[in-house]
Amino acid sequence: MSGASQIDANLKIVIVDESAIRSAIIEEGLREAGYAHVVRVAETRNLLARIYALDPDVILIDLENPSRDILEQMFQVSRIVKRPVAMFVDQSDTASIQASVDAGVSAYIVDGLRKERIKYILDTCVMRFNAFARLQDELDHAKSALEERKVIDRAKGILMKAKGITEEDAYALLRRTAMKENKKIAEISQSVITAAEMFK
Amino acid sequence: MSASERRLRIGFIPLVDAAALIVAVDGGFTAAEGLDVELVREVSWSNIRDKLNIGLFDAAHLLAPVAVASNVGIGHVRVPIIAPFNLGLNGNAITVSPILHAALAAEADGPLSDPAVSAAALARVVAARRRKGLDPLTFGMTFPFSTHNYQLRFWMAAGGVDPDEDVRLVVLPPPYMVESLANRHVDAFCVGAPWNSVAVDLGVGQILHFVSEILARAAEKVLAVRNAWAADRPDVVRRLVRAHARAAAFIEQPENRDEAAAILGRPERIGVAAEVILRTLEGRLKVAVDGTVRTSDRYLLVSRWGAARPDPVQATWLYAQMVRWGQTPLSPERLALAEATFRPDLYDEVIGSEAPLPPGEPADGVGAFAGPAFDPRDIEGHLAGWTIRRR
Numbered sequence: 001m002s003g004a005s006q007i008d009a010n011l012k013i014v015i016v017d018e019s020a021i022r023s024a025i026i027e028e029g030l031r032e033a034g035y036a037h038v039v040r041v042a043e044t045r046n047l048l049a050r051i052y053a054l055d056p057d058v059i060l061i062d063l064e065n066p067s068r069d070i071l072e073q074m075f076q077v078s079r080i081v082k083r084p085v086a087m088f089v090d091q092s093d094t095a096s097i098q099a100s101v102d103a104g105v106s107a108y109i110v111d112g113l114r115k116e117r118i119k120y121i122l123d124t125c126v127m128r129f130n131a132f133a134r135l136q137d138e139l140d141h142a143k144s145a146l147e148e149r150k151v152i153d154r155a156k157g158i159l160m161k162a163k164g165i166t167e168e169d170a171y172a173l174l175r176r177t178a179m180k181e182n183k184k185i186a187e188i189s190q191s192v193i194t195a196a197e198m199f200k
Numbered sequence: 201m202s203a204s205e206r207r208l209r210i211g212f213i214p215l216v217d218a219a220a221l222i223v224a225v226d227g228g229f230t231a232a233e234g235l236d237v238e239l240v241r242e243v244s245w246s247n248i249r250d251k252l253n254i255g256l257f258d259a260a261h262l263l264a265p266v267a268v269a270s271n272v273g274i275g276h277v278r279v280p281i282i283a284p285f286n287l288g289l290n291g292n293a294i295t296v297s298p299i300l301h302a303a304l305a306a307e308a309d310g311p312l313s314d315p316a317v318s319a320a321a322l323a324r325v326v327a328a329r330r331r332k333g334l335d336p337l338t339f340g341m342t343f344p345f346s347t348h349n350y351q352l353r354f355w356m357a358a359g360g361v362d363p364d365e366d367v368r369l370v371v372l373p374p375p376y377m378v379e380s381l382a383n384r385h386v387d388a389f390c391v392g393a394p395w396n397s398v399a400v401d402l403g404v405g406q407i408l409h410f411v412s413e414i415l416a417r418a419a420e421k422v423l424a425v426r427n428a429w430a431a432d433r434p435d436v437v438r439r440l441v442r443a444h445a446r447a448a449a450f451i452e453q454p455e456n457r458d459e460a461a462a463i464l465g466r467p468e469r470i471g472v473a474a475e476v477i478l479r480t481l482e483g484r485l486k487v488a489v490d491g492t493v494r495t496s497d498r499y500l501l502v503s504r505w506g507a508a509r510p511d512p513v514q515a516t517w518l519y520a521q522m523v524r525w526g527q528t529p530l531s532p533e534r535l536a537l538a539e540a541t542f543r544p545d546l547y548d549e550v551i552g553s554e555a556p557l558p559p560g561e562p563a564d565g566v567g568a569f570a571g572p573a574f575d576p577r578d579i580e581g582h583l584a585g586w587t588i589r590r591r
Contacts (some may be wrong), residue, residue: 064243101254
């Protein structure tokens, strides 16, 4: 992306996201790209009043946020609306709509702002959202690996005590059984723990 | 029906009016039709609308007016959406804070359960607040194109309260309603089940009206699909409609209600106590913290009395409200598109002819508590009868 000419540093951008970490990651991405006016909103109480006070050109909101419906009210003719805001999602650019929905983000822009001017913002946002999701996956994976390790260790201990075998033999027994049953070692270990608790 | 056509993703919002859809899937009715349905729980109507529009969902539990607005192209992009099945009539209620309830009771010249009495009382409360220089009352509703929005407006305007000038109407996601009432962010709200009952159980609100007291028949949510999608796979649509009709008939049998409530209450579906859902299905709601119960045989009609058949009069009534409140101009083309959103032909093709409606159902198909009968052939004349309107 040969961004420089497309980037409009004066655009005011609001990020509505209950995840403080994710919104910080997005803000950082936008600031690195040269956008100076980025505000993060985590608390959605009085959301409309806060948005009107901030008077943004672009609003980014995560799709897991129920407050998206509150933003829809901005399109309605009402005495408190200062200027109408239109949604970026139109039918002319299916690929970017798909990308943003897949990533879990939606964008709203002030009516009249040309789409090209915010394309870079949305692209950056989608990239950062996806990066955050990968990070979250890795973290979950690491957590469950740790959990599995604990379960296997407990099952090994139960087998060692019950059968008077070594740690290596206990592990080999778990592994053999898992292969035979076509299950994961952690699943077999969990069955051992459950059974042991029933025999208590 | 090809293997890929069998697999459907259907979005829903955790509300009791998704009952026919959830029971169709979890009760095995869609599987019996050879369909493999994945239900996807969503957090906002905007998400449901957008994911249906771009094809991430094959079908959706959708606010009836969002389907109409989408098909006509009001407020958003135009995406041809149709409703081959109505997920039910009524089911909403208006809940007010204990303070507002007391204020209304003090101004009422009759039983507050009569919407004409309560709306007139509201007009006096609003006038008194203005004289004292107090902030206008704030009412929560779920979406700009929602039945809740139009039901609140219809009710208060009939009493002389201008919903845009005299009070504030704000959008609130249903799960935020109760908290917003408790912390006095709003004074009242109109929402579907279970949220009114939750507010009453917590002692932060009192149910003022079942919406069925304001409109005898009001289409609430529809099973919405893209028109082009439906045209490509008429067999899938027929199976989907049949599965929904059977699930809805199952729910309507009193002996099945415990089972239906248990299915709906599951954490991954609506996620509230089955007992609260049962009260909704039976139309037997605790309306005040002191335990006062109000019952109605029309609180929520899932499919009895013709409730599941998409009635085009309902679509035109919703369009008339959009016109009345300045969301769109009145034109014969728009009216025709609105009317065509509801597709009784697709329903009749599967179900055949139904038992006639019981006596006492409104002749105009709506049965509003105030104003003249609704006539979709003369919306101009109908709206001219109201003094409070945006056009």
